[in-house]
Amino acid sequence: MLRADAQDNRDRALEAARGLFAEHGIDVPMREIARVAEIGPATLYRRFPTKRDLIEAAFAQELGECRAIVVDGCADPDPWRGLRSVIERITLLNGRNHGFVEAFLSSSTEAAELHRHRAELLRLVAGLARRAQAAGGLRSDFAVDDLLFVLLAGRVLSSAPLEKRPAAARRFAALAIDALRASDAHESLPA
Template identity: 65%
Template structure:
């Protein structure tokens, strides 16, 4: 029993850290980097003392949240490329990156605007593009991806998905799923009618916009 207590404490600490980072990314995405630390702690459902114990300064939290965001992106691409079925891996990448961008792209944009030289994006992007190019090649060779689809088409879809960050938070998940499904049906070498996710009601959002 004595050994279980330290394990539980470590697990609780990891859970608190994950919740704080998730809350920070959500609030930074919604309202920018000026969100007060206490609001982040409240969203994560932890006390301010826990927040400051994990992240003594706001800059520490911002840096950790952005590093975690890049790690999530890299993990999605790595796991998709490691799938022995290249089409399944490509589908996982398109869905995963689109959902990630829809959820937190506002935070990424705010970070890059505030700290333009903080991260070597050239190296990060070059590694991702190289891996995705190889995944597309494998999917074409397997006969799953249309032969006229190139890496630029995949990047075009992922860039379009970034625009979902401007939609109201409550419709972003449905919009990301729908966009991914439509794109993948267009990419498929032998389209077979499949049931699409429920549509995202974005027309009503556009109608409600002013200006």
């Protein structure tokens, strides 16, 4: 249990990190995070000895949400409905916090724990996608990397005004889902 002032410093550091990561990505220097949090760099390093520790703490909630979204989608007895739910809910999460998506998709060694989770979640989504293809809902030439393309494209949602992001995210997700739906009208995708 931290003292009240130490907990306050930790909370301010996390709030500053979340805001800066969301706006500028995970390459923001630790000194800048300390400055915005109005704490000294030594205080920041006492709470978070490495930047990796800070990134993991800053995105713990989003990672939990992301995991719950994928697990819920995989549990749906209708795999196409489950995959659609994953795409829509992840897109809404993406619209709220593109910093998380950047960290989640990043190749930075600072986000190693997120990479481990990403690999596990993508494995689950790939299984769900195979089931959705077998059920005839998902186009046969879908690859799990296509979902990553959707996430990357959805990062633009963060440029919309905050109050318009949920509606924009739902519309973007609907367009992506429609593009992934099995249909005789679709042409084959390039390799």
